[in-house]
Amino acid sequence: MGRPPCCDKIGVKKGPWTPEEDIILVSYIQEHGPGNWRAVPTNTGLLRCSKSCRLRWTNYLRPGIKRGNFTEHEEKMIIHLQALLGNRWAAIASYLPQRTDNDIKNYWNTHLQKKLKNDDVNNQKGKSSFQSISKGQWERRLQTDIHTAKQALCDALSLNKKTTDFSPNINPSTSSFPVQSSTNTYASSADNISRLLQNWMKNSPKSSKSISNNSATSQSSFNNLSIGTGSSSSPSVGTMNAPTPEGLDSLFSFNSSYNSDVSQSVSADEVVVFTPENAGIFQVESNKYNLPNFKDENGFSQEGISKQNLETEVPLTLLENWLFDDSNVQTQEELMGIEIGMEWNC
DNA sequence: AATGAAGTCAACCGCACAGGA
């Protein structure tokens, strides 16, 4: 018996998402939390299949997504992790907070493959960045990595048993969300949502002040919404209530001091106005703003976490240190002196 | 300025897997 299609193909809209659809989806998830995707089109009135909704959320709208150019740091990580893990993009993505597997996959296919190919050509001429690593060294290095990953996993597992330290060093889409009592590092999908809200913010006198502490506004009516982006012109959307611009304003505020160094600490009182310019990670003061559905018990952290949890919570620094420190080859080789087949000792 | 090629990336497709009934 064949598997039925994930959704009724008739009347299902395909292609790029409109800002209106995005807002409907975000609003719905803000209200109900992610999960139960099959119910999303029905409950929101979106003419999208559940899969499409999930994809849109996880790859574009989900908090914690960083867009734009990959840093050299990220690039190196991808290269190394791809060598280690193969095309397991989700696993690779779990080591790169803020990046989606789709993003990484695209970046690999469009940039890195080409780049490595060039490197390979250069390698023939003895100019490759990898020239210092012979094939044998590379294999051994992979072995080291496996060992390192195992060790990191062990560390993570043991940490899990007693962990209360949720440093921002963890994928904000997963572990950093649930528990911080005073402040959640709530990373927006940045440009996208900011684009959606750009005009709202622009037209709002509140654009330069701190976010409202009136959480009730976030539940205001969404009727007659008009979005001033691009081709958008439809006056009202959806069959559900969603935040007004003010409501979203109160929901999303960016931490302008955030940078790629995710290990830095974040002040609990650091609330910055959400603007397109500082779009990036933003924070929600959970004790001020009512965001029940982004919390663990409502299934938010269940999304995309179940499988990735272990990988995500591997201390990044351990792997990163290894991954990025090309100059570290010698040390790694020394490490290789340690018995490779060493047993898991956790 | 026009046109075609190449590049980019959001979104789709279909398979696999987990878990509940």
Added chain:
DNA sequence: CTCCTGTGCGGTTGACTTCAT
């Protein structure tokens, strides 16, 4: 144990943008 549903994942597509001629 089997079936069914929901979800995750990797590969691929195609619309759009940028670049080169």
